[in-house]
Amino acid sequence: MKTLTVNIVTPDGPVYDSEVDMMIAKTASGEIGILPGHIPMVAPLVIGAIKLKKDGKTEYAAVNGGFIEVRPEKVSILAQSSEVASTIDLTRAKEAMKRAEERLQSKQGSTDFSRAELALKRAMNRINVYEGNI
Structure with a gap:
């Protein structure tokens, strides 16, 4: 093959x-x-x-x-x-997700919102890949 x-x-x-x-x-x-x-x-x-x-x-x-x-x-x-x-640090990814969610809820300026939204997507992607939830 x-x-x-x-x-x-x-x-x-x-x-x-x-x-x-x-x-x-x-x-x-x-x-x-x-x-x-x-x-x-x-x-x-x-x-x-x-x-x-x-x-x-x-x-x-x-x-x-x-x-x-x-x-x-x-x-x-x-x-x-x-x-x-296999190399993803799940604890670190969950902490990054929590920080991003907190930034999104504080709604400080449009630039911070965009960056927080991307950070949340990256953290969720890492968690999903680690857990195999694809």
Whole structure:
């Protein structure tokens, strides 16, 4: 069976590098499933989970924006930040969610509101990826 090499890279360094049978990512225009031999493409990513299917098992990674470049045998994801489910600090993610919710309820200026809303989405994404609620 053919496989697909997937690399997830952030400014802090590589997060994931492995062969998979299939992957699913959330782009700005919707979810996309990628199999070996997929046509080349580039798309912006949104805050969401990356599903990586390999040998009948599924791994997850939280991605907070960035871009995906697809080639027939390789996928490169350049993300602003990313974590594989097994490396997510659940306590830290829950604390970030609580802080963001508090900022949203205080309603201090439009810039703070937008930043708090994005922080809440990132924290919820990390929690969902950790818990497998995708």
